Amino acid sequence: MSYLKIIKKGLYTSIQDAGRYGHALYGIPQSGAMDAYSARLANRLVKNPEEAALIECTFIPPTIEFFKNYIISLTGADMKWHIGDFAVPRFTSLYVRKGSILRGSSAASGVRAYIAIQGEIDVEPVLGSKSYYSGMAIGGYQGRLIAKGDQIKMKSKRSKWAFDYIADEERPNLMSEKLIPITRGPEWHFLNQESKTSFISGQWTISSQSDRMAATLLNHKPDLKVDLKMPSVPVFPGVIQTPPDGKPIVVLNDGQTTGGYPRAAIIPTNSLSIFNQIRPSESFRFFFVNS
């Protein structure tokens, strides 16, 4: 039997793949890895398809025992990973022996880390995806987060070991000053001039209440002033809504598919990977790009 066993569950550890697409009409979110870029790198390192399911860790990583020899990779947040007593690097392929234990400590940079294992995580896809979505308790490991004692089965062919690594310039830089690109949303003009200025020039932080559904943004300046009279409209990950309490909400992977707040701005899909690694203690700015 080929499986890994969860010794400690970590904070919010789940199975995610590239997402559950095609069901937004009935309100089912896309889900999938929050840092899609790091997830793709992790899969690439173990020669899995880029969209394959892997393990997403949040702040505090799980401890995992391997019951077979595996080829794995670690990307995303820096969890100070160890296999046994040895510190192991991120962004390279790793050969782990049967009986090895992978552990880490709370993220030193970034928020979300990815563990890819060569082969296929043997869980049932729901609506075409293995991504866990808490709202409907679907996908992932038996429709829930990964918990202590879980045995995650792997469907693997004979492992193909070939050392691989991600070059420095391809690795996401989680330490640098955060600048998040945005484009104007359809209701940008709902903000008054003062609010537009504070949106762009302000230092923002992400509320610690944020999760896979949405990130609430906080600004040291007075709250944004917005005109609220508008109908419900479609939204998607990256849309920044501005409710009347003046605290913008970024729709994320498990987020709603429609909303009644002005869509002031939009973070381009390929920039959400950087955004989703910002920690609540870090501040960032927005800047406009052309869509």
Added chain:
Amino acid sequence: MKSIQLSDVNLLIDEIATGRHRIIVDEPVQNRVSAALIGQHISEHPYFQGTVSATSAEVLISKDISSEQLYAELKKIKFKPNRKSKNYNLPIYFENGSDWHDVEEKLGLSREAIINKLIQSQITVASFGFLPGFVYLEGLPDDIHCKRKTTPAKHVAAGSFGLGGPYAGIYHIASPGGWNIIGNCPIQLFDSNTFECPIKVNDRFIIKSIMAEEYETLKARPVTIEKYQKK
């Protein structure tokens, strides 16, 4: 924003992000061609299957195609805005609404008056979305349009029936939410296993105010909306 004429409907289209095209129906209000209905038609076209989300106000097509390609494909669709709509009874238990106090205050009406207005209204399915299985209902009289909460509640129970602006809505799953909750709908509008939905945009609902006994029975053994009609 560009414009496209389809049958007798004029659509305005613009790409609001890469691969995200929004469509607005540019039509006098009295014609009542909602974007949700247009969206439902588009979603049934194989080329657009799984790419559409929609509200009464807007359609969103999520597909990595150019605006030109989008126009070309949309032109192939025959719109039938006058699809036959079905009638359904919709049971609501109004005793456990957590926001009655705020709603009475916001609207300046008593609970009884608000319920009466709801059960006498011709409610129609406006659109879906927001959350899995969430249904937007329209047709409420103006005086019970109730502003959404300024800060969404952290927890809204599954089945909650609420008021949000011009709409009433039903939460299929428990979630955070900004609507004013005044009751609970104990039947299934949306199949939890297949995720299929028998009701369509423009179907009509008659709200039935149910008593505690019926509510408890239905809550314990939920039935589909189609089964409920046969009772």
